[in-house]
Amino acid sequence: xxxxxxxxxxxxxxxxxxxxxxxxxxxxxxxxxxxxxxxxxxxxxxxxxxxxxxxxxxxxxxxxxxxxxxxxxxxxxxxxx
Numbered sequence: 790x791x792x793x794x795x796x797x798x799x800x801x802x803x804x805x806x807x808x809x810x811x812x813x814x815x816x817x818x819x820x821x822x823x824x825x826x827x828x829x830x831x832x833x834x835x836x837x838x839x840x841x842x843x844x845x846x847x848x849x850x851x852x853x854x855x856x857x858x859x860x861x862x863x864x865x866x867x868x869x870x
Contacts, residue, residue, distance in 0.1 A: 795840050798830040 802809040811824055818834060825832045845856070 792836060792839055792843065794830050795825075795832055795836045798825050798828065798832065801828070 799812075802812050808828065816824065818837060821837070822832055822834070
């Protein structure tokens with residue numbers, strides 16, 4: 790599909806309390822895509838990855854550094870040794 794579909798789906802939560810509640814807790818990718826399908830949006834993994842890439846490109850350098858630091862901490866806790 791497209792980033793436009795994803796943007797419309799995420800914008801819908803502002804006007805729909807039920808969807809906002811369903812998106813309030815973290816979802817894994819497949820659960821998120823299933824939820825989107827339930828609401829009539831046929832999104833793909835590629836759409837989500839493209840949106841993440843777009844967000845990273847639009848973010849500031851300091852926001853990118855914070856995101857990378859968070860990922861790095863998770864890896865340090867995951868990789869023992």
